[in-house]
Amino acid sequence: MCELVLKNGTIVDVKNRKLIRGDLAVSDGKIIGIGTFSGKQEVDCQGKYLCPGFIDAHVHIESSMAAPLEFAKAVMPHGTTTVIADPHELVNVKGNEAMKYILDATEDIPLSVYVMMPSSIPATPFETNGADFTAKDMEQWKDHKRVLGLGEVMCYPAVLSGDPEILAKLRLCRGMIIDGHAPGLTGEDLKAYVEAGVMTEHECTSYEEAREKCHAGMKILVREGSAARNVENIIPGLLKEPQDMKHYMFCTDDKHLDTIENEGHISYNVRRSIQLGMDPLDAVAMATEHAASAYGLNQIGTLETGKDADIVVLGSLEEVSVEQVYRKGRLVNDAMFDRQAAPIAESMLHTVVLSGVSKDKIQVPARGKVPVIGMVSGQIVTKFLREEVPSCEGWFVPNREYSKLCVFERHRGTGNAKAAPLKGYGITGGAIATSVAHDSHNIIAAGDNDDDILTAVQMMEKMQGGYVLVSGGEVKGTLPLPVAGLLSLGSSQEIQENIDDMLKKAWDMGISREIDPFITLSFMALPVIPELRLTDLGLVDVTHFKQIET
Numbered sequence: 001m002c003e004l005v006l007k008n009g010t011i012v013d014v015k016n017r018k019l020i021r022g023d024l025a026v027s028d029g030k031i032i033g034i035g036t037f038s039g040k041q042e043v044d045c046q047g048k049y050l051c052p053g054f055i056d057a058h059v060h061i062e063s064s065m066a067a068p069l070e071f072a073k074a075v076m077p078h079g080t081t082t083v084i085a086d087p088h089e090l091v092n093v094k095g096n097e098a099m100k101y102i103l104d105a106t107e108d109i110p111l112s113v114y115v116m117m118p119s120s121i122p123a124t125p126f127e128t129n130g131a132d133f134t135a136k137d138m139e140q141w142k143d144h145k146r147v148l149g150l151g152e153v154m155c156y157p158a159v160l161s162g163d164p165e166i167l168a169k170l171r172l173c174r175g176m177i178i179d180g181h182a183p184g185l186t187g188e189d190l191k192a193y194v195e196a197g198v199m200t201e202h203e204c205t206s207y208e209e210a211r212e213k214c215h216a217g218m219k220i221l222v223r224e225g226s227a228a229r230n231v232e233n234i235i236p237g238l239l240k241e242p243q244d245m246k247h248y249m250f251c252t253d254d255k256h257l258d259t260i261e262n263e264g265h266i267s268y269n270v271r272r273s274i275q276l277g278m279d280p281l282d283a284v285a286m287a288t289e290h291a292a293s294a295y296g297l298n299q300i301g302t303l304e305t306g307k308d309a310d311i312v313v314l315g316s317l318e319e320v321s322v323e324q325v326y327r328k329g330r331l332v333n334d335a336m337f338d339r340q341a342a343p344i345a346e347s348m349l350h351t352v353v354l355s356g357v358s359k360d361k362i363q364v365p366a367r368g369k370v371p372v373i374g375m376v377s378g379q380i381v382t383k384f385l386r387e388e389v390p391s392c393e394g395w396f397v398p399n400r401e402y403s404k405l406c407v408f409e410r411h412r413g414t415g416n417a418k419a420a421p422l423k424g425y426g427i428t429g430g431a432i433a434t435s436v437a438h439d440s441h442n443i444i445a446a447g448d449n450d451d452d453i454l455t456a457v458q459m460m461e462k463m464q465g466g467y468v469l470v471s472g473g474e475v476k477g478t479l480p481l482p483v484a485g486l487l488s489l490g491s492s493q494e495i496q497e498n499i500d501d502m503l504k505k506a507w508d509m510g511i512s513r514e515i516d517p518f519i520t521l522s523f524m525a526l527p528v529i530p531e532l533r534l535t536d537l538g539l540v541d542v543t544h545f546k547q548i549e550t
Helices: 068-078 088-105 156-161 164-172 187-195 207-215 231-240 242-247 257-263 266-275 280-286 289-294 450-463 492-508 517-522
Strands: 002-013 018-027 030-035 039-044 049-052 054-059 080-085 112-117 147-153 177-180 219-223 248-251 311-314 322-327 370-375 382-387 402-408 417-423 431-434 443-447 466-471 474-480 532-535 538-541
Touching: 002 311, 054 219, 054 248, 054 266, 054 289, 068 080, 068 088, 068 257, 068 266, 068 322, 068 492, 088 112, 088 147, 147 164, 156 164, 156 187, 207 219, 207 231, 207 242, 219 231, 231 242, 231 266, 242 248, 242 280, 248 266, 248 280, 248 289, 257 492, 266 280, 280 289, 370 532, 382 417, 382 532, 402 450, 402 532, 417 532, 417 538, 431 450, 431 517, 443 450, 443 517, 450 466, 450 474, 466 492, 474 492, 492 517
Parallel strands: 002 039, 002 049, 054 080, 080 112, 112 147, 147 177, 219 248, 370 417
Antiparallel strands: 002 018, 018 030, 049 311, 311 322, 370 382, 402 417, 402 443, 431 443, 431 466, 466 474, 532 538
C-alpha cells in the first residue's frame, strides 16, 4: 500500500512530451511509480492533469516584500514548489548578515529555496550601498547544501575589463552555476562574457537578443515579473525556431504579491506562452524539466520514479488552472504554513540613516536641453532623452509631464542626494518615496513638489524603510518594511491589502494605471539597465557606463 495515490489522472511527461493516463503513486515524499496502484490515501484525479512542480529559475524574494515563509504562502498555491533565489537586494544592504538571514529563514519552510551568492555588491561604482560582499566573504557560503553558485553578474563591464575582484568570484565559483545579467550585450563582448564562465541570461527583451545569447552558449530565462514583461516579446520568435527550446526556461525575477494573486506566479508564464501558441507540453517543460536540468536539480523537474513528489494538479492544461499542489507528497494548505518564522537579528531592522536632507540638494539646473530619464511602458529599460523642461529662474520645476526624481543615500550617513527630471511617471499633487531602490536600495522619491518629497523621505526614516505616499504635506499611506528596508514583518495578506490601498491612492495622483507606481520607481536607480539612471552620486549613462554632468 502506497501512502498516496493520485488516481485516474493524465500525467504530463515533460521529458518525452506526451500524456500518460494512470495512477501516480507516492511514498516517503517520493514518486514510486506510474500505473495502477492502491494507497492509504487515494485522490480521484479523473479529468485532471498532473504536472511536475513549477520552478522559478531566478527570483529576488525581497521583491515580494514578504519574509520567505510568507512568500512561500503566496506562491505555492499557484504551483511553484521550487525557487532559485538571489538575495542580491538584502546583501547590498547588510552583506554577510543578510546572506545568513536568507539561508536561515528558508531552511525549514514548505517551499524549496536554493540560493545564489550575489556577485555585484554594489552593482557599479556609481552608487553607495550598505555593505561589501567579496570573494573572500563568499568562501564561507560556497559549500552550503543549498547554494548553487554565483548570482547574476551585473557588472559585465568589469568582467570585460578584467577587474580582479569579479574575476576572483568567477574563479571561486568555477564548476558551479554562474548567472548572467547583460542587457543589450552583443557581438565579441558577449562572447567574452560567456567565455568568462557566465551561463544564463534573464534580461532579454526581444527574441533576437535571446537567440544571439542562446547561440553564444547561454541558457535563457524568459522573465515575466510585475514591471519587466518579456514573454510576449520572446515566445513568438521561439515558436518559429523551436529547435532551441530546450535551452529556455521561465523566471519572475521581481514580482509583487498583488500581481501574484491576480495573475499567478510561474503559472502565468506557462499560461501566457500557451495563449501565444506554444504547445502546453513545451510550456510546462520550460517551467519544470528545463530549469531543473540547467541548475543541476536532479531530484525534481519530472514525474518519474525516485523523484521528489512535487506535483501540480491542473483542472485544465491549456488554462493552467491550479487546483491542488503537493510538495514532497504533502498537500499544500494553510496548516503547512502554521509555524514560526526564523528570528531576525536586530541589526537587520535598523538600516535607514539619513543625513542633511534639504531642498538645496535636490535642485536641478534647467538651461536649454537637459538630461531626462524617459520611462518605457511595460519595461524597466529607460530612454536617455535631452529635452527642454519647465523651469523658473534657471531651475527645473516639475509638472504632470516631468516629475522630479530624487535619490538620497541611506546606509552610511554621507548626505548624498541627487535629482533629475523623469518623463512618463505622471504624479501630481504629491510625492512617493520608497527604500526599495534597486540595487543599492537608497531612498528614491518622485513628486511634483519639493515639500512633499522631503516629507515622504523624512517619514521613511521614522519607519526605517518602506513605502510612503504624501499629498499636500500629509502622509496618505505607508507600508513599513523594517527588515533591511525591504521586507515586512506582516503576513502576505496584510502586505497585499496595504499595497492594494496604496496603489489606488497612487493612481488617483495621476500615475498611469498601466504601470506599477512603486515597482517602476524602484528601478529608476538601477545603473545596469540602459539607458539612463539616477543614483545618490548622480545620473549614469548606462550605455557608455559612465556618470554624466548635469
